[in-house]
Amino acid sequence: MLAIEKQNLHRAVVLSGPCFYCGAKAKHADHIDAKVNGGGCKAENLIPACASCNCSKNSRPIDEQTRKAAKIQAFINAPDIVEVAEYLNAKHVAKRKSEAGKDMARLIDFIYKPLRDRGLLVGI
Ligand SMILES: [Zn+2]
Numbered sequence: 001m002l003a004i005e006k007q008n009l010h011r012a013v014v015l016s017g018p019c020f021y022c023g024a025k026a027k028h029a030d031h032i033d034a035k036v037n038g039g040g041c042k043a044e045n046l047i048p049a050c051a052s053c054n055c056s057k058n059s060r061p062i063d064e065q066t067r068k069a070a071k072i073q074a075f076i077n078a079p080d081i082v083e084v085a086e087y088l089n090a091k092h093v094a095k096r097k098s099e100a101g102k103d104m105a106r107l108i109d110f111i112y113k114p115l116r117d118r119g120l121l122v123g124i
Contacts, residue, residue: 009041012084012085013029013048016077020048020049024050024053032070043077047077
């Protein structure tokens with residue numbers, strides 16, 4: 001399995017539903033336990049949040065009841081989020097490989113074109 005890139009994990013969290021705190025459209029993956037407080041960047045610690053809730057929360061701790069509810073929701077969401085993040089990851093890797101392939105084809109063309117133009121290469 002490929003390591004999930006952080007941006008794909010965050011995208012999967014944002015896609016998983018509305019803002020956990022207010023129900024508005026989610027734009028951010030909120031760290032329930034802030035990174036500065038030792039919260040990890042893993043599905044079990046991430047919850048979808050709108051920009052307003054995420055920014056107003058910042059790294060201040062939320063009340064314990066909300067924190068527990070968010071943790072439970074993140075735990076329930078985690079398997080689906082990891083699956084979506086893995087899918088996004090695989091898609092990105094495939095795109096990069098395809099772009100690398102095109103770069104290689106351009107490079108080969110660049111190298112061989114002068115020879116081909118002079119009729120020194122046939123069939124390449
Ligand atoms: Zn919100």
